[in-house]
Amino acid sequence: MQKLILLCLIPISVLAQDRKFNLTVTQTTEAVITAERNYKETFGVNKFGKDQCVVDLDVQVDGSWHTIRGEYSGASKEESCKTAGILAKRNLTTSIKPSTISSKAEITYEENQNTKHIDGYRKKDLVDIGNLRVNPSYQNDFTYQGTVCKWFYDVKRGEKGIKQYNLIACKLSAGWVVEDTF
Numbered sequence: 206m207q208k209l210i211l212l213c214l215i216p217i218s219v220l221a222q223d224r225k226f227n228l229t230v231t232q233t234t235e236a237v238i239t240a241e242r243n244y245k246e247t248f249g250v251n252k253f254g255k256d257q258c259v260v261d262l263d264v265q266v267d268g269s270w271h272t273i274r275g276e277y278s279g280a281s282k283e284e285s286c287k288t289a290g291i292l293a294k295r296n297l298t299t300s301i302k303p304s305t306i307s308s309k310a311e312i313t314y315e316e317n318q319n320t321k322h323i324d325g326y327r328k329k330d331l332v333d334i335g336n337l338r339v340n341p342s343y344q345n346d347f348t349y350q351g352t353v354c355k356w357f358y359d360v361k362r363g364e365k366g367i368k369q370y371n372l373i374a375c376k377l378s379a380g381w382v383v384e385d386t387f
Contacts, residue, residue: 230308236298240265246286251278258285260293266301273297323359323370323386330383332374340371352376354384 244262251257257278263270275293277285326332334355343356354375361368374381 228308228310230306232299233305234295234298234302236266236302238264238266238294239268246289248282248286253278255279256282256285258282258289260286260289262290262293264294264297266297271297271301323357323372324361326372326383326386328383328385331379332372332381332383334374334381337372337374349373349375349384355381 242263245260247259247261249257249259255278257276260275261272263272265271273293273296275289275291275296277289277292279285280288323337334357337357338359340356340358346353346355348354352375354373357372357374359370359372361370371385371387372383373385375384376382
């Protein structure tokens with residue numbers, strides 16, 4: 206139970222702040238269109254007030270005729286109609302032929318090299334707060350014994366999981382001084 210409470214105290218943004226997520230999805234569908242007929246394009250304004258082209262046509266795939274429609278808005282008439290035709294054909298091929306879909310997800314961790322870990326500071330140490338991370342749960346300055354103070358945090362990943370370190374620094378005439386670490 207104590208471990209659960211400790212993990213709840215770690216701000217969610219701490220866990221996600223230094224990570225980058227990249228997802229790549231590739232879809233491949235093959236269908237041969239052997240003939241086209243009844244091509245009709247309608248250019249006008251859609252319900253959102255943007256220029257839009259709608260393309261209707263019949264295409265033949267594997268000896269069967271299919272009526273398709275594509276819509277595209279936001280470009281010139283020529284570009285919108287060309288794109289609408291391509292989208293109509295793409296939608297048809299994905300609906301009548303099997304697709305091969307592959308995906309790759311990658312999460313990387315990047316640490317800011319200018320940031321000093323809080324666990325290296327002790328009470329009364331001078332600290333450069335420009336290299337510390339403000340605690341997202343306590344972002345506002347506060348007053349303690351007549352001085353302006355700020356709350357900072359840091360996390361380290363170790364063999365036993367994630368550990369959060371906290372530091373409170375207060376502004377004195379000599380600069381920012383560590384008031385407490387925990």
